[in-house]
Amino acid sequence: MQRIIDLTLAxxxxxxxxxxxxAKTLETEGWNAKRIELYSHCGTHMDAPRHFIxxxxxxxxxxxxxxxxxxxxxxxxxxxxxxxxxxxxxxxTADAVAPGDRLLLRTDWHKRHGTPEYRDALPRVSIELxxxxxxxxxxxxxxxxxSVADVNDREELTSVHCVLLRGxxxxxxxxxxxxxxxxxxxxxxxxxxxxxxxxxAPARAVAIEL
Numbered sequence: 001m002q003r004i005i006d007l008t009l010a011x012x013x014x015x016x017x018x019x020x021x022x023a024k025t026l027e028t029e030g031w032n033a034k035r036i037e038l039y040s041h042c043g044t045h046m047d048a049p050r051h052f053i054x055x056x057x058x059x060x061x062x063x064x065x066x067x068x069x070x071x072x073x074x075x076x077x078x079x080x081x082x083x084x085x086x087x088x089x090x091x092x093t094a095d096a097v098a099p100g101d102r103l104l105l106r107t108d109w110h111k112r113h114g115t116p117e118y119r120d121a122l123p124r125v126s127i128e129l130x131x132x133x134x135x136x137x138x139x140x141x142x143x144x145x146x147s148v149a150d151v152n153d154r155e156e157l158t159s160v161h162c163v164l165l166r167g168x169x170x171x172x173x174x175x176x177x178x179x180x181x182x183x184x185x186x187x188x189x190x191x192x193x194x195x196x197x198x199x200x201a202p203a204r205a206v207a208i209e210l
Contacts, residue, residue, distance in 0.1 A: 017042030059198035110176035134167030
């Protein structure tokens with residue numbers, strides 16, 4: 001039997017970048033409907049090259065072949081806040097990484113969602129690791145923090161994103177519940193909203209264990 005693990009943070013009122021209001025009600029209009037306003041990088045989301053690169057590919061044009069398929073789960077727990085993740089942190093997995101691979105970095109950081117640490121003390125991808133992933137032609141990198149780089153350091157934020165996005169690595173940020181996965185390799189589906197000219201979009205991410 002297949003086991004499905006939802007890797008997506010739930011969008012809810014009060015979440016950073018999320019506004020949800022009742023637009024219609026059963027009592028008044030005869031049906032329920034909500035008005036939803038979303039920051040393009042809220043919750044679990046995917047970055048498009050356009051996020052940092054002028055004229056880069058937009059989210060509606062991201063190659064979906066990179067977003068569906070087997071993914072390796074790399075357990076980095078326990079990990080300290082503000083850790084700079086290097087190739088050495090990947091351990092034995094580093095030797096197995098091949099072109100086209102998808103990597104999910106488990107840090108259990110989703111458990112800090114809703115706290116100041118979640119955004120301001122996140123473990124992040126080093127520029128060394130970003131270049132290594134591009135050299136290995138990794139197709140997709142998924143992380144639990146809201147960013148692959150320090151959101152309070154513009155230079156780091158820009159350089160790490162640009163290396164990955166220019167190198168063809170699809171970035172998924174804000175994943176959750178990787179601790180529920182029991183296998184080292186899972187089927188992964190992560191699909192962003194199809195926003196024309198979008199620099200990124202919220203996504204639904206699901207892991208499938210056979």
